[in-house]
Amino acid sequence: MAQNTFDRFYGVIPAGGVGTRLWPLSRAAAPKFLHDLTGSGSTLIRSTYDRLTPLAGERIMVVTGEVHRQAVCEQLPELDEQDLVLESEPKDSGAAIGLAAAILHRRDPETIMGSFAADQVVGPLDVFLEAVREAVHTAATGKIVTIGIRPTVPSTGFGYIRAGERLSIDDAPSATAVAEFVEKPSEDVARKYLASGDYLWNAGMFVAPTALMLKHLELNQPELYRGLDEIAAAWDTPQRDEVVARVWPTLPKIAIDYAVAEPAADAGDVAMVPGVFTWDDVGDFAAIGRLNPASENNHLTVLGDGARVYSDQASGVVVSDSKRVIALIGIDDVVVVDTPDALLVTTEDHAQQVKQAVETLKASGEVDVL
Numbered sequence: 001m002a003q004n005t006f007d008r009f010y011g012v013i014p015a016g017g018v019g020t021r022l023w024p025l026s027r028a029a030a031p032k033f034l035h036d037l038t039g040s041g042s043t044l045i046r047s048t049y050d051r052l053t054p055l056a057g058e059r060i061m062v063v064t065g066e067v068h069r070q071a072v073c074e075q076l077p078e079l080d081e082q083d084l085v086l087e088s089e090p091k092d093s094g095a096a097i098g099l100a101a102a103i104l105h106r107r108d109p110e111t112i113m114g115s116f117a118a119d120q121v122v123g124p125l126d127v128f129l130e131a132v133r134e135a136v137h138t139a140a141t142g143k144i145v146t147i148g149i150r151p152t153v154p155s156t157g158f159g160y161i162r163a164g165e166r167l168s169i170d171d172a173p174s175a176t177a178v179a180e181f182v183e184k185p186s187e188d189v190a191r192k193y194l195a196s197g198d199y200l201w202n203a204g205m206f207v208a209p210t211a212l213m214l215k216h217l218e219l220n221q222p223e224l225y226r227g228l229d230e231i232a233a234a235w236d237t238p239q240r241d242e243v244v245a246r247v248w249p250t251l252p253k254i255a256i257d258y259a260v261a262e263p264a265a266d267a268g269d270v271a272m273v274p275g276v277f278t279w280d281d282v283g284d285f286a287a288i289g290r291l292n293p294a295s296e297n298n299h300l301t302v303l304g305d306g307a308r309v310y311s312d313q314a315s316g317v318v319v320s321d322s323k324r325v326i327a328l329i330g331i332d333d334v335v336v337v338d339t340p341d342a343l344l345v346t347t348e349d350h351a352q353q354v355k356q357a358v359e360t361l362k363a364s365g366e367v368d369v370l
Helices: 002-007 043-058 066-075 091-108 123-139 186-194 212-221 223-233 240-250 256-266 285-291 348-363
Strands: 008-013 062-063 084-088 112-115 121-123 146-148 160-166 176-180 199-209 270-275 278-280 300-303 306-319 323-339 343-348
Touching: 002 008, 002 123, 008 043, 008 091, 043 062, 043 066, 043 112, 043 121, 043 123, 062 066, 062 091, 062 160, 066 084, 084 091, 084 223, 091 112, 091 199, 091 212, 091 223, 091 256, 112 123, 112 212, 121 123, 123 199, 123 256, 123 270, 146 160, 146 212, 160 270, 186 199, 199 212, 199 256, 199 270, 212 223, 212 256, 223 240, 256 270, 278 285, 285 300, 285 306, 285 323, 285 348, 323 348, 343 348
Parallel strands: 008 062, 008 112, 062 084, 146 270, 300 306, 306 323
Antiparallel strands: 112 199, 121 278, 146 199, 160 176, 160 199, 176 270, 323 343
């Protein structure tokens, strides 16, 4: 059974989102998944692709914006043309993942898809793969499966999943039902979640039969479902461009959690496999400091080819995309991001507020640097 089950598995990588908390490094034309933010020599989307190949082989689909086509093809030269799905404009994860499900279902209605965002850092690989294997086996029993991340701190920045009763599934001993999805909590509530051991972070990783994903999409978001179904019907035909141009702009924007996962959980169709691997969504520059530890004698994390940094009694993160010398003296937990046309200076404690700066710049018409 195992071999047949994994023959049905297809990886899907939604590569969207600008990552505004990583401005000015991450921008609309060069979002964070196109950058190496871990010092590994591999961009986030390249690492995500490589992470899925042990289970999916070359059965991997990427959903991204038309503007990123060239960059994605350069970073993933082995990606087949039929597995590159381009959005003319962003429509949130419901449309992106829903379209992938609809296209794959048209090609093979027995497909089990696994959706993994392009901008996450995961390790070690073998622990991640074991969780995905359990998720695929669980999905094969007729479930939408989310991989929940064991929380390490009482984070208020993530949604949570409350585990239900353990399921008895061959080859998936840790699978449980999902009692509910809960929104980002206050710090007091997050501490209670962490102490209880019943709550895991929602990392947006879903493994499911495409038929079941589409069933719940049709039930809960019929307008979105109809539009995606019409596009998928034309996708592998000469009518694709005409249908996409006509239908895609009309689709409602909604996250896959609201469109499918939460209502499916209420219907008892969602299971969870806990992930005990490390996971980081590289949400801000403080995360880059965590992922790239500073040397003991320097106390600075420095990213950027040929970065020229002098420091004296300084600590924090420096990302340089210019040839300018950056000198830091007597300053702690600083974040400096230097690009040819924009400079960011903040602290690690205030790294989350970069998003607000981007929104203000956008509102004031400074779109040339966004």
